[in-house]
Structure formats: structure tokens, C-alpha cells
Amino acid sequence: MFDHHQPAEQAILVHITFPQEHAREDLDELQMLVASAGVVAAAVITGPRQTADARLFVGSGKAQEIAAAVQQYAADVIIFNHTLSPAQTRNLERLCQCKVIDRTTLILDIFAQRARSFEGKLQVELAQLKHLASRLIRGFDNERQKGGIGLRGPGETALETDRRLLRDRISMLMQRLEKVSKQRETCRKARQRAEVPVVSLVGYTNAGKSTLFNQLTQSDVYAADQLFATLDPTLRQIRFPDFGALIFADTVGFIRHLPHDLVAAFKSTLQETREADLQLHVIDISDARVEDNIAQVQHVLHEIEADELPQLKVFNKIDRTEQQARIEYDEYGVPQAVYISAQAGVGLELLRQAIVTRLSDRFVAMQVQLPPDALNWRAKLHEAGCVRQEHFDEQGNCLLQIQLSVALWERLNKQSQTLLQSCVLTG
Incomplete structure (x- = not known):
């Protein structure tokens, strides 16, 4: 038998310590995220910095250290425990000759692996495309104008085409999610009616x-x-x-x-x-x-x-x-x-x-006795989903054990005084 098992990706983890509270991340959490993504951490590179470098996020010396680690461990990916700009990602990939992803991309990848339902998959794809839309870049060779018969005039660049396709896909996903959201809202309202x-x-x-x-x-x-x-x-x-x-x-x-x-x-x-x-x-x-x-x-x-x-x-x-x-x-x-x-x-x-x-304090339980001429309220209480037990006595009275929210009880009584007049509260 052939072993078709794919070896796990080898990753170089990069964790930089910043003095600013809002920029701090947790190294242990990054290692748990990487393990959850099914990636093996070949090495961890850490270091302090006052602020992020605009070009490489880290200093040039630390970037060279990361590139050397990629070569030493034959790494497949570099994972930063921070949010990188598109330019920083591109510059690091050119320097290290290796795929570079940031914390946000890693989390999105884990979500993509975990999604099982139709709605979950739509949500993950929408989040991934929105993240990708802000980082879509093309090289010079791909920026040639498209043209030809039926496409005279300025045309559009390959980058513009990709962006348009992304926008169309995002719009379609949002429409689908809107439908799923309405279905979920219908179910939620049904539960609320049942109190x-x-x-x-x-x-x-x-x-x-x-x-x-x-x-x-x-x-x-x-x-x-x-x-x-x-x-x-x-x-x-x-x-x-x-x-x-x-x-x-x-x-x-x-x-x-x-x-x-x-x-x-x-x-x-x-x-x-x-x-x-x-x-x-x-x-x-x-x-x-x-x-x-x-x-x-x-x-x-x-x-x-x-x-x-x-x-x-x-x-x-x-x-x-x-x-x-x-x-x-x-x-x-x-x-x-x-x-x-x-x-x-x-x-x-x-x-x-x-x-x-x-x-x-938000729900009350009580026993209600409805005479035979007030059984229309039995149907209303059943419709509200608040009847726990019921039985009829020899006189035809309906004995109900109910539980409902205080708000529903007040609302039912506001609709008509019949319930209060017909009910004998025995508990």
C-alpha cells in the first residue's frame, strides 16, 4: 500500500516584543494556534523592538536571521505573531524566498479547516476574501492592458480584473449569507415566541x-x-x-x-x-x-x-x-x-x-385551573410553548402546570382579562 499522508508544513515562528500594550501578543498562544493548524514549529525567533519597521516589520539583521533559519530547517512557511501589511509580507517573501503569513491569515486558515456547516463555510470564505482584497498585488508583467476585438479602448489591467472578480464573489457571498441569516432569524423568533x-x-x-x-x-x-x-x-x-x-x-x-x-x-x-x-x-x-x-x-x-x-x-x-x-x-x-x-x-x-x-427572576412557574368554557386559553398556552404538564379532572376542568416569562404572562393578561377571571392560581 502507498502512504498518501502529506507531511506537515515546517514553520519558522516569529514573535517580536513591543512595549506598547495594544501591540503585544502571546507566544504560547501562537504555538497553540500553529499546532491547531496542523503545522510543525521548526524554530522560534524572538526579539524586542520599539516600533515595527515599515519595510520588513523587523530590523534587517533579524530579517537575515529569519532567512538563515528558513534555509537551515528547510521551512515551508514563516508565521508572524503579528499583523503584517501587504508591503511587509511581500518584502519578507522576496528576502527569505519563503511564504510569509501573519496572525490574521493563520486564524483564518484554522477557521477554514474547522468550518463544517454551509453557513460556516460561507462566513470563512467571506472573511478570507475581505482579507485578501486589501492585499491583492500584481507584478509588472501582469499589469499589461487587456484588449482585442470587442475590447477596444483602455481595457482593464489584470489586477483590476482580479479585484472586480473578488468584489463580485464577496457580493454573492454576502447575499447568500443574508438569506441564511434570515432563516436563522426566523428560527430565533420562533424560539422567542415559545418563550x-x-x-x-x-x-x-x-x-x-x-x-x-x-x-x-x-x-x-x-x-x-x-x-x-x-x-x-x-x-x-x-x-x-x-x-x-x-x-x-x-x-x-x-x-x-x-x-x-x-x-x-x-x-x-x-x-x-x-x-x-x-x-x-x-x-x-x-x-x-x-x-x-x-x-x-x-x-x-x-x-x-x-x-x-x-x-x-x-x-x-x-x-x-x-x-x-x-x-x-x-x-x-x-x-x-x-x-x-x-x-x-x-x-x-x-x-x-x-x-x-x-x-x-425572569420566568415564573405556576399551576392553572381552566374551567370548560375557557379552554381557548389552553390552546394559547400550548401555542406559547409554556405548558409543562396537564390533565383534566372529573368536572372537565383543565389543570395545567405552566412556566413562562414574566413578560409573556403580563402580555397574555393585557390581551384579555379572561385568563385572570378564568384561572385559579394554585401554585
Whole structure:
């Protein structure tokens, strides 16, 4: 048998330390990104700089060091842990005679590998093309004018043709995504009509969101110890014994300096986060950068206008620390944080308890007795999706156990006083 396995690409990683806070990146995170992309780090080149060089990003001496490493390790690609301009990328490729990519391109490549759904693939391609559009260049030989029969006049350059084709493709992708977004919005409105609370899992990538999602919903969403293991959003409806129906939404993990093209492309996906009734902010408590990761997630939530929603912090992976499973409350007795281990299944019951407590102020559970002449309200309550149990007594009364949001209960009562007059609240 022939071995058709393709050898992994060999990469030279470049990490430059800048004094400015906004320009800093994390070397450990770069190595995790590279591993997640299936690339082997042959060497890591680091160094300090006050500011980026306009021509090569690094100094000429450091650029020569990178070029020598490419030759020494027969590297296939140079990966910078920073954002490079098109000119810097081009100059480095000419000097090192090797493909050069930056942090944004690396993240886009990982997203391209992870996308499984139709929508996810469209989103990734749109983000990649938007990124490419700003760096499209042609050499002098390709700048000749096109002409000929039927194409008299100035014509257009090959570069202009490529840009036009890119614009056309981007426009087509945006139209397709708009259709998919409308379908997703229809499903979202149906869930809102049913008044089923949505709990969205957010957090830094590799914090354990998918593992926790699987534990809570008894699902088999792909989970792995790598960055961006989950890309496409997954929703599951389950029932909590003391509460009723809940929808859990697992979303893509965040990362520091998440490319803006990705945020824009995944706007409809991130809408699940924006319109949740409760956010579970899953945090890897064993990570040395835990505080920075929390800040980065809050920054992305602010970018997508989802930072004002009710949030419950879930400190995960306590099995790697000396922490114990527990709930932390604020001064009013409201759960603010839960310490668990999703992998080991420790503290999950405490988490369920905290979720129910946080949602209880927005949802009410009660028993309703409808007489035979008010059964039209039985249909309305079923249509709203808030009936948990029902049975009829010997007199023909309908006994319903319902759970619904406070807002829906007030809205139903505003429509008519019949419900209040017909109902006997027994719980």
C-alpha cells in the first residue's frame, strides 16, 4: 500500500516584543494556534523592538536571521505573531524566498479547516476574501492592458480584473449569507415566541465550552484540546427537573485581537450570544493568563453589543488546580460564579442550580385551573410553548402546570382579562 499522508508544513515562528500594550501578543498562544493548524514549529525567533519597521516589520539583521533559519530547517512557511501589511509580507517573501503569513491569515486558515456547516463555510470564505482584497498585488508583467476585438479602448489591467472578480464573489457571498441569516432569524423568533430561555456559552477558545455543552445536554459535539475546535454554533433543547425547557447554545471561542473581518462575517452566528437570556462565561481557571482571557472575552462581547446581558461566570478545569466545586454569591444572594470541572463532571449540579436561580427572576412557574368554557386559553398556552404538564379532572376542568416569562404572562393578561377571571392560581 502507498502512504498518501502529506507531511506537515515546517514553520519558522516569529514573535517580536513591543512595549506598547495594544501591540503585544502571546507566544504560547501562537504555538497553540500553529499546532491547531496542523503545522510543525521548526524554530522560534524572538526579539524586542520599539516600533515595527515599515519595510520588513523587523530590523534587517533579524530579517537575515529569519532567512538563515528558513534555509537551515528547510521551512515551508514563516508565521508572524503579528499583523503584517501587504508591503511587509511581500518584502519578507522576496528576502527569505519563503511564504510569509501573519496572525490574521493563520486564524483564518484554522477557521477554514474547522468550518463544517454551509453557513460556516460561507462566513470563512467571506472573511478570507475581505482579507485578501486589501492585499491583492500584481507584478509588472501582469499589469499589461487587456484588449482585442470587442475590447477596444483602455481595457482593464489584470489586477483590476482580479479585484472586480473578488468584489463580485464577496457580493454573492454576502447575499447568500443574508438569506441564511434570515432563516436563522426566523428560527430565533420562533424560539422567542415559545418563550424558551436561551443560555449561551461564551468564553476564550479552549476554555472547555464544548465539553461543558456535551455534559449539560448529553450531546456529542466535537471537543478537543485545541484552539477553535468548535466553529459552527450548536443549539440543543433540554429540560431541567426544577425549571423546564432550556435551549443551550455553544458558540465559537474568542481570542485576543480576533480579526475584524471574522467578527463581521460571523455576525449572524454571534447573534445567538447577543439575544441569550443568560450567558455562561466559561473560563479556564488553570490558565496562567486567566485575567487577561476574561478581559479579551469581555472586549469581544462589547464589540458585538452583548456585554450588557446577564452573565454567570463558570470557572472550569478545577481538577487541575486546588479549587473546590462551589457557588459564589453576591450580597443579594444571586449566583455570580460557579467552580466546576466539565471533564470530570464535578460541580455540574451546582451549575444547574445556579442557572435556574439566575433565570427564575425572569420566568415564573405556576399551576392553572381552566374551567370548560375557557379552554381557548389552553390552546394559547400550548401555542406559547409554556405548558409543562396537564390533565383534566372529573368536572372537565383543565389543570395545567405552566412556566413562562414574566413578560409573556403580563402580555397574555393585557390581551384579555379572561385568563385572570378564568384561572385559579394554585401554585
